[in-house]
Amino acid sequence: MNTGTKKTALDDSIAPLLGGAAVEPHYSDLISHVPPSKSANSSVQATEKSKQLDHFRVENAGQPLTTSHGVKIANNQQTLRVGETGPALMEDFHAIEKLAAFDRERIPERVVHARGSGAHGYFECYKSMKHVTKLSFLQNPGDKIPVFVRFSTVQGFRGSPDTVRDVRGFATKFYTEEGNFDIVGNSIPVFFIQDAIKFPDFVHAVKPEPHNEVPQGQSAHDTFWDFISLQPESLHTVFWAMSDRGIPRSYRTMEGFSVNTYKLVNDQDKAVHVKFHWKPVQGKASLIWDEAQLITGRDPDFHRKDLWDSIEAGLFPQFEFGVQIVTEEDERRLGFDILDATKLIPESVIPVEIVGKMTLNRNPDNFFAETEQIAFCPANIVPGVDFSNDPLLQGRTFSYTDTQRHRLGGPNFTEIPINRPVVPVHHHQRDGMHQMNIVKGPNYEPNSMAGNWPRETPPKPHGGGFHSHAMMLAGMKNRHHSPSFDEHFSQPRLYYLSLTDFEKENMRSGFSFELGKVQKTHIRQRVVDLLARVDTDLAIAVAASLSIELTDSQKNYPVPDPVCGLTKGDPALSLYSSGDVPIAGRRVNVIVSDGACADSLKTVEEALKKEHITADIIAPRVGTIHTSSGTTTASDSICGRPSVLADAVVFIGGDQSTKTLKVNGDAKHQLMEGFKHLKPVCFVGNAVEILDETDLKGKRDEGLIVGDAATVVEQLINVMKKHRVWDRTPLVKTLPA
Numbered sequence: 097m098n099t100g101t102k103k104t105a106l107d108d109s110i111a112p113l114l115g116g117a118a119v120e121p122h123y124s125d126l127i128s129h130v131p132p133s134k135s136a137n138s139s140v141q142a143t144e145k146s147k148q149l150d151h152f153r154v155e156n157a158g159q160p161l162t163t164s165h166g167v168k169i170a171n172n173q174q175t176l177r178v179g180e181t182g183p184a185l186m187e188d189f190h191a192i193e194k195l196a197a198f199d200r201e202r203i204p205e206r207v208v209h210a211r212g213s214g215a216h217g218y219f220e221c222y223k224s225m226k227h228v229t230k231l232s233f234l235q236n237p238g239d240k241i242p243v244f245v246r247f248s249t250v251q252g253f254r255g256s257p258d259t260v261r262d263v264r265g266f267a268t269k270f271y272t273e274e275g276n277f278d279i280v281g282n283s284i285p286v287f288f289i290q291d292a293i294k295f296p297d298f299v300h301a302v303k304p305e306p307h308n309e310v311p312q313g314q315s316a317h318d319t320f321w322d323f324i325s326l327q328p329e330s331l332h333t334v335f336w337a338m339s340d341r342g343i344p345r346s347y348r349t350m351e352g353f354s355v356n357t358y359k360l361v362n363d364q365d366k367a368v369h370v371k372f373h374w375k376p377v378q379g380k381a382s383l384i385w386d387e388a389q390l391i392t393g394r395d396p397d398f399h400r401k402d403l404w405d406s407i408e409a410g411l412f413p414q415f416e417f418g419v420q421i422v423t424e425e426d427e428r429r430l431g432f433d434i435l436d437a438t439k440l441i442p443e444s445v446i447p448v449e450i451v452g453k454m455t456l457n458r459n460p461d462n463f464f465a466e467t468e469q470i471a472f473c474p475a476n477i478v479p480g481v482d483f484s485n486d487p488l489l490q491g492r493t494f495s496y497t498d499t500q501r502h503r504l505g506g507p508n509f510t511e512i513p514i515n516r517p518v519v520p521v522h523h524h525q526r527d528g529m530h531q532m533n534i535v536k537g538p539n540y541e542p543n544s545m546a547g548n549w550p551r552e553t554p555p556k557p558h559g560g561g562f563h564s565h566a567m568m569l570a571g572m573k574n575r576h577h578s579p580s581f582d583e584h585f586s587q588p589r590l591y592y593l594s595l596t597d598f599e600k601e602n603m604r605s606g607f608s609f610e611l612g613k614v615q616k617t618h619i620r621q622r623v624v625d626l627l628a629r630v631d632t633d634l635a636i637a638v639a640a641s642l643s644i645e646l647t648d649s650q651k652n653y654p655v656p657d658p659v660c661g662l663t664k665g666d667p668a669l670s671l672y673s674s675g676d677v678p679i680a681g682r683r684v685n686v687i688v689s690d691g692a693c694a695d696s697l698k699t700v701e702e703a704l705k706k707e708h709i710t711a712d713i714i715a716p717r718v719g720t721i722h723t724s725s726g727t728t729t730a731s732d733s734i735c736g737r738p739s740v741l742a743d744a745v746v747f748i749g750g751d752q753s754t755k756t757l758k759v760n761g762d763a764k765h766q767l768m769e770g771f772k773h774l775k776p777v778c779f780v781g782n783a784v785e786i787l788d789e790t791d792l793k794g795k796r797d798e799g800l801i802v803g804d805a806a807t808v809v810e811q812l813i814n815v816m817k818k819h820r821v822w823d824r825t826p827l828v829k830t831l832p833a
């Protein structure tokens with residue numbers, strides 16, 4: 097055994113790997129090849145929060161291995177035992193500590209929203225909102241504050257795939273100069289229930305079924321649809337989840353909504369109701385359902401990696417921040433209750449006023465320490481904001497900190513670095529599990545021992561203490577809900593009418609798929625009955641896929657009243673009705689083989705780069721590929737990076753290359769699959785011969801593009817702006833893959 101001062105046990109074991117040379121020093125050699133994270137580099141301006149986190153960041157490079165008590169360790173490879181074959185010894189404090197720490201590594205996952213990804217960034221104010229709110233970060237244009245955002249799915253466990261059909265969480269922590277303010281929102285503007293008391297029932301129904309714990313990451317099962325069919329208030333949110341909104345292309349291409357109505361309060365103590373919105377600068381976009389399901393196997397971390405990679409590439413995701421301010425007069429003319437979280441406020445009636453922008457520019461250093469331990473709560477508000485009487489919001493204000501005390505092990509989770517505000521914290525709360533601070537002085541108030549510090553601060557226009565907005569209330573104590581919460585069909589109808597034809601069709605397919613997985617026929621029938629109350633054509637289409645026939649009475653249900661007189665819908669509710677979408681940050685699979693035309697490849701790569709689109713070079717094998725006049729590097733194989741992971745596919749021609757790819761099954765599969773998922777599929781030069789080897793021989797459409805490199809790439813960029821080749825839908829239904 098090595099007990100000397102120069103070589104260690106690890107030195108002995110890695111020496112052969114390093115060519116048997118004397119190993120000294122050793123750890124830094126092993127890790128020096130790890131490239132530094134670009135997003136963590138100083139090119140990104142450090143925010144106050146980032147500077148605060150510096151105090152807690154631990155760099156291990158060049159440091160000796162120690163126990164948690166700081167004792168340097170000479171051997172981390174073998175347990176202390178008697179002789180070479182004898183039993184282990186209890187006095188091996190290092191082995192015992194190491195195993196005990198490992199045994200406790202997992203903490204309870206979030207009861208919902210367990211699967212998620214986060215990023216640091218900053219928020220910048222565009223314009224002063226002083227007239228409506230004291231919120232410190234909305235006073236002066238140009239002011240910036242740090243934020244941390246966590247995106248998530250709702251239903252699945254921590255290890256579930258990213259691209260399941262689900263609502264997405266969109267939670268933002270603003271580290272303001274007056275404390276932490278959280279907007280714990282979703283990617284869908286409405287919620288399944290109106291009153292927080294129903295949340296456990298809803299979650300039990302949607303989570304994997306209790307007897308066998310399936311299905312994972314899916315709502316396509318009996319208990320979910322049983323609940324929905326008996327709870328018509330959930331229908332509106334279900335409409336959104338069954339539409340393309342339930343399968344976003346990326347976290348970067350989702351809208352975010354506070355869902356609940358809040359209040360903004362100004363320095364005159366005047367309050368207005370408000371809903372908060374996030375608008376993705378990258379544009380809105382979704383996946384195709386078949387594609388989403390395939391990605392769950394091909395790359396279960398698809399959204400997580402997309403967020404991470406775009407930040408590392410310097411293509412920082414941005415979201416504009418908007419407010420929908422509702423005056424008392426507006427409230428009266430809307431015709432529905434803005435305190436009902438199953439209702440949205442149409443943007444064509446009350447426009448979203450854009451007041452700032454959030455930029456996500458830094459990946460976390462440690463997933464557990466930051467993304468897993470961050471604790472959001474709708475009750476985390478600061479001066480300038482207050483709660484509305486929305487009964488869902490009222491219940492939420494309790495549930496989050498309660499679950500966090502359990503999940504994060506006690507009341508002191510606010511001292512975990514990611515949760516600390518960037519302003520000082522002083523109070524009389526003490527002790528408990530994992531207290532990190534050494535607080536001096538008396539722990540009660542009033543006190544004369546320390547001049548009664550820390551003291552209250554009266555409310556002020558700026559920098560004052562938080563005080564709740566005063567409101568006159570009177571009423572009987574009871575468990576009734578307001579009759580204004582009773583209507584459930586007008587808003588789902590508004591949403592359905594707002595969609596483009598292909599979005600409507602996707603929603604019908606979404607319903608058909610999910611209800612097709614439901615075993616109990618009476619549950620399917622009840623859902624179809626609810627659909628008939630919203631739109632007869634939709635109900636007939638879904639019913640047909642389930643061999644259900646609508647009764648005459650179901651066909652003649654009264655048409656719900658239009659919301660705010662919007663008989664044709666509201667364009668803002670559709671993903672695609674407003675025309676071209678931004679394409680910066682998209683990815684294209686560029687397929688080559690040995691002999692591929694170097695000039696064509698260069699033209700395509702350069703044109704895509706100009707649009708900030710990533711070209712992933714893929715080939716029958718990874719590594720060096722010999723082109724017509726040099727080499728290129730395939731970052732993945734055609735099989736390893738299928739079309740479902742890209743937004744478009746380009747085949748580069750070249751005599752030998754085309755000859756190889758024509759007989760390559762993975763290449764032809766990529767072509768057909770990309771086509772099936774309505775993606776542009778392009779052929780440069782003689783690569784068109786690959787197309788002619790498939791069932792699509794001779795076929796051309798807007799997105800099946802053939803020609804020289806410059807022509808192809810120009811057309812490709814134009815088609816990508818439409819996101820998909822939607823007109824292809826009827827044809828692809830007849831194709832196998």
Ligand code: HDD
Nearest residue numbers: 206208209246265266267281282287292295355491495496
């Ligand atoms: Fe919730 C987590 C969003 C209703 C109780 N919720 C959670 C997260 C998001 C939302 C984004 C994950 C935050 C993170 O990334 O850590 N929840 C919503 C929205 C709702 C909503 C937009 C409707 C407007 N939630 C809601 C109700 C209750 C909860 C009515 C209970 C009364 N939500 C929770 C929770 C979670 C949570 C159980 C799980 C983990 C956590 O809080 O920290 O307390």
